[in-house]
Amino acid sequence: EFVDKMSPTAIDQEVYTVEKVLDMRVVAGEQEYLVKWRGWKKADCTWEPQSNLMDYGAYESMAEWHTNNPGRGELPPEVKEIVMMVDIDDEDQKAVAALLRKHNAAGEVHEWMEAYQSELNGVISKRCRELFGEEYKQVMKTQKVVGLRMNLEPKKDGRKKCRLIVKGFLEPIEWSGATDSPTMMASTVKMLIAMGIDETDISIVDENDDAISIGDISQAFLMAKGYGPDDHVRYVKYQAYKGGPVRVFQLMGPLYGQRDAAYKWYETLVAWLEDKANGFKQSATDLCLFYNETTKMKVGVHVDDVITRGSRHQTAKFWEQLADKFPLKHWEYVELDQPQIYTGMEIGKEVIEGRTHYTLSMEHDIRVFLEDYGMTEVRHITAPMPTKTEILSDDTGVSEQEHRDYRAKVGSLSWFVGCREDIAYEVSRLAQYLAAPTKGALKALRRVMGYLATTADRKLRVPRVVGNDWKIYSDSDHGGMIKAGCTRSQTGVFIMLNSMPVYWKSNKQPVTALSSAEAEVYAMMEAVKESRLRMWVAEEAGIEVSYPLTLMVDNAAGESFSNATNGHSKLRGVYQMREARVKELRDEKIIRAKHVDTKLNLADKLTKGLSHVVRQALDREMEKIRRDLIG
Numbered sequence: 001e002f003v004d005k006m007s008p009t010a011i012d013q014e015v016y017t018v019e020k021v022l023d024m025r026v027v028a029g030e031q032e033y034l035v036k037w038r039g040w041k042k043a044d045c046t047w048e049p050q051s052n053l054m055d056y057g058a059y060e061s062m063a064e065w066h067t068n069n070p071g072r073g074e075l076p077p078e079v080k081e082i083v084m085m086v087d088i089d090d091e092d093q094k095a096v097a098a099l100l101r102k103h104n105a106a107g108e109v110h111e112w113m114e115a116y117q118s119e120l121n122g123v124i125s126k127r128c129r130e131l132f133g134e135e136y137k138q139v140m141k142t143q144k145v146v147g148l149r150m151n152l153e154p155k156k157d158g159r160k161k162c163r164l165i166v167k168g169f170l171e172p173i174e175w176s177g178a179t180d181s182p183t184m185m186a187s188t189v190k191m192l193i194a195m196g197i198d199e200t201d202i203s204i205v206d207e208n209d210d211a212i213s214i215g216d217i218s219q220a221f222l223m224a225k226g227y228g229p230d231d232h233v234r235y236v237k238y239q240a241y242k243g244g245p246v247r248v249f250q251l252m253g254p255l256y257g258q259r260d261a262a263y264k265w266y267e268t269l270v271a272w273l274e275d276k277a278n279g280f281k282q283s284a285t286d287l288c289l290f291y292n293e294t295t296k297m298k299v300g301v302h303v304d305d306v307i308t309r310g311s312r313h314q315t316a317k318f319w320e321q322l323a324d325k326f327p328l329k330h331w332e333y334v335e336l337d338q339p340q341i342y343t344g345m346e347i348g349k350e351v352i353e354g355r356t357h358y359t360l361s362m363e364h365d366i367r368v369f370l371e372d373y374g375m376t377e378v379r380h381i382t383a384p385m386p387t388k389t390e391i392l393s394d395d396t397g398v399s400e401q402e403h404r405d406y407r408a409k410v411g412s413l414s415w416f417v418g419c420r421e422d423i424a425y426e427v428s429r430l431a432q433y434l435a436a437p438t439k440g441a442l443k444a445l446r447r448v449m450g451y452l453a454t455t456a457d458r459k460l461r462v463p464r465v466v467g468n469d470w471k472i473y474s475d476s477d478h479g480g481m482i483k484a485g486c487t488r489s490q491t492g493v494f495i496m497l498n499s500m501p502v503y504w505k506s507n508k509q510p511v512t513a514l515s516s517a518e519a520e521v522y523a524m525m526e527a528v529k530e531s532r533l534r535m536w537v538a539e540e541a542g543i544e545v546s547y548p549l550t551l552m553v554d555n556a557a558g559e560s561f562s563n564a565t566n567g568h569s570k571l572r573g574v575y576q577m578r579e580a581r582v583k584e585l586r587d588e589k590i591i592r593a594k595h596v597d598t599k600l601n602l603a604d605k606l607t608k609g610l611s612h613v614v615r616q617a618l619d620r621e622m623e624k625i626r627r628d629l630i631g
Contacts, residue, residue, distance in 0.1 A: 016038075016040075017038040018035055018036075018037065018038070018053070018061045019035075019036045019037060019061075020035075020036045020061060020064075021033045021034065021058075021064065022034040022045065022065075024065065024069070024073050025047070027047075030049055030050060031049075031073050031074065033050065033062065034047055035047075035053070035058075035061075050062075060098075060101070060242055062075075091240060092113060092116060092120075092240075094241050095116065095150070095241050095244070096112045096116050097241075099116070099152055099241075100112065100152070103151075105152045105154060106154065111160060112152065112160050115160040115161055115162045116162050118162075119161075119162040119163060120162075122219070123164045123222065126222050127222060127226075127251060127252050128236070128251060128252060129249060129250040129252060130247060130248070130249050131235075131248045131249065131250065139235050139248055140237075143235050144235070145235045146167055146171055146235070146236050146237070147170065147236070147237055147238070147239075148164055148167070148236050148237065149164075149165060149167060150165075150238075150240070151164075151165060164255070165255065165256040165257030166236060166256070166257035166258045168257040168258050171258060175260075177231075177260040177263065177264070178260060179260050179262075179263055180263065181262035181265075182288055183302050183303070184286060184289060184300045184301065184302050184343075185286050185288075185537070186418050187503040187537075188288070188300060188537055189300060189307065189342065189343065189345070190460075190497075190503070191537065191538060191541070192298060192300055192309045192541075193212065193309075193358050193360060193462060193500070194358070195309065195498070195538075195541075196464075196465045196466050196467045196468045197464065197465070198542070199467070200296065200542075201311055203313050203314055207356065207464050209313075210310070210464070212308070212333070212334040212340075212358065213307070213308045213332065213333050213340075214305070214308075214334065214341070215308075215319060215328055215329075215330060215331025216305055216306070216328065216329040216330060217326050217327070218304075218326075218328060218329045219327060220265050220269075220326070221255060221262070221264070222253070222254075222255070223326050223327070224253060224261065224264040224265040224267070224268045225253070225264060225268045225271075226252050226253035227251070227252060227253055234251040235248060235251065236251050237249070262303060265303070266301075266303075269326075270282060272326075273290050274290075278321065279292045279293075279294055279295070280297075280299060281540075284536075284540060285537045285540055286537045289537060289540065291541045292314075295311075295314040296310055296311070296314065296542060297309075297311075297315070297318055298542070302342075305342060306322075306331075307342050312333070315333070334358070335349055336350065336351065344415070344418075345361070345362060346359075346360070346363065347359070348360075348361070352461070352463075355630055356463070356464045357461045357462060357463050358462050360419055360459060360460040360461075361419060361457070361459040361460070362419045362420065363456050363458075363459075365416070366416055366456045367456050369412050369416075370456070373449065376453060378449075378453045378454070380454050381450040381451045381453075381454050382451070382454065382612040383610065383615055384423050384447060384448040384451035384452075385426040385429065386611045387609055387611075388480070388481065388608075390440060390447065391429060391433075391443070393443065394439035394443070395438045395439075395440060396438060396440075397436065397438060397439075398437050398438065398439065398442060403437055406433075406437040406445065410427065410430050410434060410445065413430065413449075414427055416452070420452075421460075421494070421501050421504040421605075421606075422458065423451070424504050424506040424606055425492070425605060425606050425607065425608065426444075429481075430445055430448065432508070460501060461499075461500065461626070462498050462626075463498065463499065463626060463629060463630045465629060465630060468497060468544065468545075470496065470497055470531075470535075470549065471495070471496040471499075471552065471602075471625065472494070472531050472549060472552065473494040473527070473596070473601055473602045473603035474493050474494075474520075474526065474527035474551060474552075474553055475491075475494075475523060475553070475601050475604050475607045476490060476519040476523040476607055477489055477490040477492075477519075477607035477608045478515070478516040478519040478520075479512075488509050488510070488511065488513075489508070489513045489523075490506065490509070490606075490607045490608065491505065491507055491519075491522065491526050491606075491607070492504075492505070492604070492605070492606025493505040493523070493527045493530050493603060494602045494606060495530065495531060496602075496622075499625045499626035502534070503530060504603075504606060505530065506606035509522055509523075516555065516557070520555035520557060521557075523603075523607075524553060527603075528590070531549055531551070532590070535549070547590060548589055548590055548591050548592045549592070550591075550592055550594050551594065552596040552602075553593050554595065554597065554598040599614075599617055600621050602622065604618065605618055
């Protein structure tokens with residue numbers, strides 16, 4: 001009987017794994033098999049109908065029994081195919097057939113053969129030394145040998161791709177080196193998109209000469225620097241199919257699946273970029289950003305994905321040099337009607353009222369997410385969390401299945417927040433219920449998903465301009481969730497570059513603020529901290545930053561605390577006036593607080609739920625900033 005996965009009565013069934021088929025009989029015209037279950041005693045063996053084993057993919061166990069007992073019973077077509085494969089001499093065909101069954105993948109054996117052989121032979125030739133004879137026996141007897149597995153990865157365009165990976169979870173601890181490979185800050189990606197045209201770049205003749213490009217390095221981990229004499233010797237084994245021969249190799253360099261493979265590749269790419277012949281300097285603040293003072297090129301890396309900003313001449317030259325060192329899958333400019341994908345974000349180019357703009361969105365992934373959860377045809381929702389009442393409306397707990405479902409959905413929403421500042425506060429509130437969701441939280445979650453369905457095509461846009469105009473906002477909601485039993489205030493920080501949001505944050509403050517002024521000052525200090533971080537990245541990318549920065553606030557007490565020349569503040573006992581962050585907030589050479597009307601404070605949507613009318617007013621303010629910028 002079907003049990004809806006959202007039902008409070010939904011339960012998880014225990015998983016049983018077939019270890020071996022021991023016998024076969026016919027009962028009422030249907031074949032049954034005596035099954036030995038993995039982890040259970042022989043006394044617990046059960047007779048199972050053939051249909052049960054077929055439904056749950058136990059083809060190989062059935063085929064093994066029929067191979068050893070020819071002539072007994074009728075074989076389903078799927079099992080006949082496996083038995084017939086025993087007589088095939090080609091090991092690769094046997095391997096591919098087994099993989100297709102294991103992954104339940106579409107296609108025929110011959111359609112996957114080229115992809116399988118290309119991956120297997122390529123990895124072995126570049127990364128492995130095969131062992132034979134006495135060395136094979138000695139290594140298998142005395143050394144830790146970690147298994148390899150082949151994954152089938154069919155592509156959306158119909159291409160067949162295989163990936164041979166190390167079972168990294170079995171790696172001994174002595175294999176692991178540095179594993180914390182850095183990734184580029186999301187705000188840095190947005191900064192490269194939103195930054196103005198560099199007037200100092202003499203190779204940029206007109207607006208069209210300034211370009212963004214995106215590319216992908218092929219087989220990056222196989223291109224990483226190999227192991228040296230001082231590295232621990234690593235051995236791996238590969239069994240292409242159950243019952244097949246076990247091949248053993250000495251691993252000569254990193255492979256996919258290893259814990260330190262990403263860092264080894266990162267080291268290799270950084271060394272190439274910083275080579276004198278290439279002339280890039282690594283940012284000290286964002287270790288995945290590189291700048292060439294001579295060519296004015298800016299390069300960001302995220303594992304094997306690369307994004308650049310610079311003149312078309314220098315961009316083409318960069319990709320040509322990179323291709324001489326590493327194989328490339330492709331590289332493309334972001335052009336009109338030719339958007340490119342970078343780390344899940346679609347970067348596009350469009351003309352609005354005669355002015356070229358870059359755009360950023362996650363529309364495709366959002367629509368796939370909503371379709372997966374049946375949320376594509378919903379009523380029109382114009383505000384994701386207009387009040388605090390819905391999330392507090394029902395504190396009844398949820399079932400275990402609903403809890404898992406809630407975590408999965410909020411996890412996906414947290415990813416979309418990277419491109420959707422308009423749901424940052426709402427997702428922050430939902431995340432505060434991850435440990436113990438309520439019925440009210442489920443209702444609030446469905447509203448946020450409905451809002452996403454209504455606004456899936458929302459994009460961030462930035463006009464192509466010369467120069468860089470930064471705008472910084474901070475706000476707090478003092479004790480805004482007291483009714484929910486939470487006394488801590490919410491902080492909102494919002495940073496724009498050339499009218500496009502490049503960084504935003506919405507989270508609870510770590511301690512309870514005793515006044516709105518205290519909560520506001522904490523939010524302002526967070527804004528200063530996050531702003532300075534982004535400015536340091538900009539400076540290291542050759543982007544000029546003008547000081548002091550202007551911080552827009554709507555709280556008079558906070559503004560007074562930042563701008564006051566008299567040290568006798570009422571907040572002296574709350575904040576340690578000797579702390580660097582307090583000094584920075586009060587240093588007029590670094591930042592100046594400026595009052596802005598609450599209705600125009602763009603950080604307001606990061607601290608509380610707002611009605612559609614209020615959100616519209618803030619969107620109009622963002623549009624006004626864009627129009628003022630382009631004149």
